[in-house]
Amino acid sequence: MDIQSEKLDLIQWLAELDDLRMIKLVSSLKLSNELREEPLPAKLKSGLDEAIQNIEDDKTFSHEDVKNQAKKKFPELFK
Missing domain, CATH: 1.20.5 (Single alpha-helices involved in coiled-coils or other helix-helix interfaces)
Incomplete structure (x- = not known):
């Protein structure tokens, strides 16, 4: 149809x-x-396009990876 x-x-x-x-x-x-329907600002649209491309290219970090990196960098915040 x-x-x-x-x-x-x-x-x-x-x-x-x-x-x-x-x-x-x-x-x-x-x-x-x-x-x-209001168009997105160009900067926001390009950022979203880049994020989508990173996801498609498997260039992302898991939540666990980010938590572990933060704990190593800022151990005083995780006591």
């Missing part, structure tokens, strides 16, 4: 919907999407 057909199917489904809870849920989804 192409995107236009999907949208028309959703419009028809929504037009026939009588469940107020479901309508509020769809409205909330619409609002969160509208709020999210």
